[in-house]
Structures are given as C-alpha cells and as structure tokens.
Amino acid sequence: MKYTLLLVFSLLLSLSLKAQDQIQWMKFEEAIAANTKQPKMILVDVYTDWCGWCKKMDKETFTNPKVIAHLKQNFYAVKLNAENTQRKFEFMGKTYSEADMAAAMRVRSYPNFVVIEPGLQNIAQLPGYRPADAFLEGLNELVEKAFRVKP
Numbered sequence: 001m002k003y004t005l006l007l008v009f010s011l012l013l014s015l016s017l018k019a020q021d022q023i024q025w026m027k028f029e030e031a032i033a034a035n036t037k038q039p040k041m042i043l044v045d046v047y048t049d050w051c052g053w054c055k056k057m058d059k060e061t062f063t064n065p066k067v068i069a070h071l072k073q074n075f076y077a078v079k080l081n082a083e084n085t086q087r088k089f090e091f092m093g094k095t096y097s098e099a100d101m102a103a104a105m106r107v108r109s110y111p112n113f114v115v116i117e118p119g120l121q122n123i124a125q126l127p128g129y130r131p132a133d134a135f136l137e138g139l140n141e142l143v144e145k146a147f148r149v150k151p
Contacts, residue, residue: 023068023077028101029089031076032120039118041143043075046082046102051110053129064132070139075115082107092120113139117147 026034031042045062047054061067071077081087082102088095096104105114105123113126124146126138 021065021068023062023071025077025079027087027089028078028080028096028098029091031078032091034076035118035120041075041118041147042078042116042120043071043139044078044080044105044114044116046080046105046107046110046112046114048081048083048110054111057111057129057135061130061132061135067132067136070136082110115139115143115146122147 025045028044031044034040035042045054045057047057080102081098084098085100086097088097089101090096091101105125107114107125109127111127111129115124115126116122124142126135126142130138
C-alpha cells in the first residue's frame with residue numbers, strides 16, 4: 001500500500017512539473033481577458049493543421065526551456081488556427097472566427113507570429129519557422145522595433 005501511494009504521488013508530481021515546463025497556450029479571448037487584469041503583450045501563433053513548419057515549431061522551438069521561460073514571463077501565448085471557421089469569439093464589439101481573426105491580422109503565411117501590444121491597438125508580425133535562439137532573437141528585435149520596448 002505504501003509503495004502504491006508513493007508511486008501515485010511520484011507520478012502526480014512528475015506530471016505537475018512537466019506541465020510547468022510547457023507554454024500555457026490560451027484561446028484568443030482568454031488572453032484578451034487576462035490582459036485586462038494584468039496587461040502583457042500577446043503572442044499569437046497563427047498556424048494551420050497541414051503546416052509542417054508549424055508542427056516543427058511546436059516540437060522543437062516551443063519545447064525549448066529558454067523559449068518557454070521568455071514567453072511565460074513576457075506574453076500571453078495564443079494558438080490560432082487560420083482555417084478554423086467554426087469557433088467564434090468576441091473582440092472589440094465584433095464576432096470573429098479564428099480564420100476571420102487571422103485574415104484581420106493580415107496573416108498570409110504559416111507559421112506566423114503576431115505580437116499584440118498590451119493596449120491592443122498595435123500589432124507586428126514575425127513570419128516563418130525559426131529554431132529557438134533565432135526565434136527569441138527575432139521576437140526581441142521585433143518587439144523593440146515595433147513597440148520601442150526592451151523585453
């Protein structure tokens with residue numbers, strides 16, 4: 001009995017630690033709501049199901065500990081499927097599907113990373129696959145140039 005409890009406890013602890021080492025992806029409207037309580041930049045990962053480079057970003061870049069830590073500290077991270085016309089949400093008085101929002105943000109290639117500043121007025125894009133270090137470098141440069149903020 002002791003060993004069973006110890007095994008269960010160890011398993012739960014390892015799952016909890018693993019969950020902390022991942023990016024907590026949100027829906028668009030969840031990030032907007034969180035931003036009203038605690039303003040932060042929003043990083044929107046605009047992807048499609050068929051995009052191989054998007055899957056490579058998920059598997060390699062977004063599992064990198066430096067990327068995870070940077071995104072957790074500085075952004076609300078959002079996943080947005082550019083071809084999903086079914087899921088709807090409200091933003092600034094209008095109803096959007098994920099596909100509508102991707103089009104409104106003028107995303108035309110995948111993967112594409114849209115950064116929205118905390119005031120929700122300005123956006124900037126970082127298109128294309130990048131390994132972890134190049135992603136962080138490009139993201140920091142984009143934020144600094146577009147919003148004059150040092151991350």
